[in-house]
Amino acid sequence: MNSSKPRKIVFIVSLSFLAFLLGVITGYFSRPVHKDSSQQLLEKLNRDGDWRLLEQFKEYVDTGYIDKVIRDLTRRPGLAGTPQQKINAEYILDLWQQQGLRAEIVQYNVLLSYPKGNHTNKVSLYDASGRELFTSKSHEKVLVEEESPEEVVQPFNAYSPSGIVKGDLVYVNYGRAEDFERLKAAGINVSGKIAIARYGKIFRGNKVKFAEDSGAIGVILYSDPADHTSPGDERYFPGGMWLPGSGVQRGNVVLIKGDQSTQGYPSTNYSYRPGEEEISKRFPSIPCHPIGYEDANFLLGSMVSGKVWQDWQGSLNLTYHLTGLMDNRTVLMDIQNENVYRPIYNVIAKISGTIEADRAVIFGCHRDAWVYGAVDPITGTSILMETARIFAKVYNSGWRPRRSIVICSWDAEEYGLVGSYEWVEDNMKWLQNEAVTYVNLDSGISGNYTFSSRTVPLLHDAVYKSTMALPSPYPHDSTDTLYTDWRSRSETRSGLPHPKIHPIGSGSDHTPFIALAGIPSTYSEYTGYIVDGKVIPMDDYPLYHTRYEQYELVKMIDPGYTLAKTITLFHCELIRELVDARILPLNVRTYAGVIVVNIRQLEKFRADFKVNKVEYAELLASTERLKTAARIFHQKIAHLDHNNPLQVRMINDKLQSVERAFIVPEGLPLRPMYRHLLQSPSGLNHYGGTGFPGLEDLLELPNSNPEKWPQIRKHVTILTHSIYSLAKFLEND
Structure with a gap:
């Protein structure tokens, strides 16, 4: 046996072991130096949002894409419940999935x-x-080439009951509560007559309700030239943006929103639906129909009794009268509508947050229209789509949001906010726990004069900050911002230098989020008209909800998409701030200040409150306590250790819950479908907001109503309790 062989084996093994050990040692000392994982996590949690992302937004915004979306979605009518709406939903789904969004x-x-x-x-x-002298037109004139004119549904008011009614006419101006009161004071009886009202000032459903309450048997709505044209300017569509005589505004007339058959619950396959008789109680009891001003001219020109007051005179070439048809003429309304079940399609996309994935900023716009809807809602939808595309692009380039972003294309908004209501009802539990804010779009570019915003007080500062970060679309010099342009063209808030932000009201898809779920909401757009350097005062754009709201109109309002680009960048920046800010940009001090201002508006009722034993002094005291609590709370935020993620999360949870303090399960006294004590729509005008909507409803009741003051006392108690509760919530560490 060769004794050197074992020694050789031992040598080789030893050498191999030494080589392995040297490799381990070398690898250990040459490894990349990583921070402790807990330190990495802490740095991630304490990450601030990057405001420089705005420069990427500016680089990425593509007006060509905005134009493509508007063109594609206005080729054919987009009425909810029609096959085209499913095609449009799939179009949006396709684009989002191509961009890498989960949709x-x-x-x-x-x-x-x-x-x-x-x-x-x-x-x-x-x-x-009994000889027929005139019948209203069944369709508006075709004034530009249309791809599928046969798909345009005749003008109608959705959910108007069917009926044939015949009688005298009474002119009720805008059909507001004060208009009916004025007729009553003048001894003009509405009962048993057909009311004719011009569009404008308030929601059409309120006009029908006031007419019904006054005893009218039917309502005719028309667009008066005084509100939809400009004196001396004959540039009617398609030669301009003014309303032609055949143009008819469509729209729903229901005051209860969402699906009429499943109130309070989503319209799923398992939902209970009451019978037709029960559902019909939610609709007006009298028929309603819209006509153009060419047709209204025949009706109003046949009236002979009681010359109207000067402020009731419209711009038709005739003298307006209050009632009485010449030569014993009569008006007949023949309305046959039907209510049918149809599928609707919301499209929902999501970008998940990486730090607080369980907190979501929701951004939405509806997609359906009465006809082509180029302004309402397709300008808004194009901005939504471009904003989604930009966020998908920065995400694919490496940006990761702190919180999640949910992007929504709603269906059937025009029928009473149906798509958004059903989705909110379907997702109520997680929304009330996880939704930070809802950012709404609708008619993104309805005018060319000024930026405008309807926003809850919590979000005022966030809106101002985002407008300050953007250049003006109409700069006079390099220092002009969207904010300075807005301020120069807008009313200022009382006693403050900022442009006026309007109460949130209703009339669009923010309503279920704020008035039902208590999620802070905002809705901004470009609005108002400036033509040939002259500001034209109008409540809304002249072609609203008519056949003529087509692609050509958008190109008249915003020919180079300068405003669309600005509104896109505004929403990109606002959402970035809401998604990425370490401390949520919600200001409770502003909210408390607005409540104090609104309380002062009640001073005119102080004597009535005293006589009827309403605890007004305690309501005043609660607002003062909230004002103090809000000030101290924001002082805590200023001195907060921003590097302590637990403290940051606790503060954000409080901020996120503020709005929910004013949600009451039983709803407002006369309108239980609205649950927010402060941010529900006005009972006199569904479009508008008011300081205390439930209290306003009750104060409008006649003093002869024995329940009026007991209900007011109860409601003031609920208001006082809610304000005190929020103050205590803020005070509690």
Whole structure:
């Protein structure tokens, strides 16, 4: 046996071991130096949002893409419940998925309203012998080439009941509560007559309700030239943006929003639906129909009794009268509508947050329209789509949001916010726990004069800050911002230098988020008209909800998409701030200040409150306590250890919960479908907001109503309790 062989083996093994050990040692000391994982996590949690992202937004914004979306979605009518709406939903889903967004279509089956079969809804004028003198047109004139004109549904008011009614006319101006009061004071009886009202000032459903309460048997709505044209300017569509005589504004007339058959719950396949008789109680009891001012001219020109007050005179070439048709003429309304169940399609996309994935900023705009809807809602939808595309692009380039972003394309908004209501009801639990804010779009570019915002007080500062970060679309010099331009063209808030932000009100998809779920909401757009350097005062854009709201109109309002680009960048920056700010940009001091101002508006009722034993002094005291609590709370935020993620999360949870303090399960006294004590729509005008909507409803009741003051006392107690509760919540560490 060779004794050197074992020694050789031992040597080789030893050498191999030494080489291995040397490799381990070398590898250990040459490894990259990583921080302790807990330190990495802490740095991630304490990351601030990057405001420099705005420069990327500016670089990425593409007006060509905005134009493409507007063109594509206005080729054919987009009425909810029609096959085209499913095609449009799939179009949006496709684009989002191509951009790398996680997206899905969420379907609901809801009750929608249409003219019945082949029936033509009409308003006719007859002489004393029964001979027909005039009948309203069933369709608006086709003024530009349309791809599928046969798909345009005749003008109608959704959810108007069917009926044939005949009688005298009474002119009720805008059909507001004060208009009916003025007629009553003048001894003009509305009962048993057909009311004719011009569009404007308030929601059309309120006009019908006030007419119904006054005893009218039907309502005719028309667009007066005084509100939809400019004196001396004959540039009617398609030669300009003014309303032609055949243009008719469509719209729903329901005051209860969401699917009419599943109030309070989503319209799913398992939902209980009451019978037709029960559902019909939610609709007006009298028929309503819209006409153009060419047709209204025949009706108003036949009236002879009681010359109207000067401020009631419209711009038709005739003398307006209050009532009484000449030569014993009569007006007949023949309205046949039907309510049918149809599928609707919301499209929902999500970008998940990386630090607080369980907190979400929701951004939405509806997609459906009465006809082509180029302004309402397709300008808003194009901005939503471009904002989503930009966020997808920065995400794909490496940016990761702190919180999640949920992007929503709603269906059936025009029928009473149906798509958004059903989704909120379907997702109420997680929304009330995880939703930070809701950012709404609708008619993103309805005018060319000024930026405008309807926003809850918590979000005022965030809106101001985002406008300050952006250049003006109409700069006079390099220092002009969207904010300075807005301030120069807007009313200022009382006693403050900032431009006026309007109460949130209703009339768009923010309503279920704020008035039902208590999620802070905002809705901004470009609005108002400046033509040939002259500001034209108007409540809304002239072609609103008509056939003529087509692609050509958008190009008249915003020919180079300068405003669309600005509004896109505004929403990019606002959402970035809401998603990435370490401390949520919600200001409770502003909220408390607005409440104090609104309380002062009640001073005129102080004597009535005293006589009827309303605890007004305690309500005043609660607001003062809230004001102090809010000031101290924000002082705590200023001195907070921002590097302590637990303290940051605790503060953010409080801020996120502020709005929910004013949600009451039983809802407002006369309108239980609205649950927010402060941010529900006005009972006199669904479009508008008011300081204390439930209290306003009750104060409008006649003093002869024995329940008026007991209900006011109860409601003031609820208001006082809610304000005190929020103050205590802020005070509690």
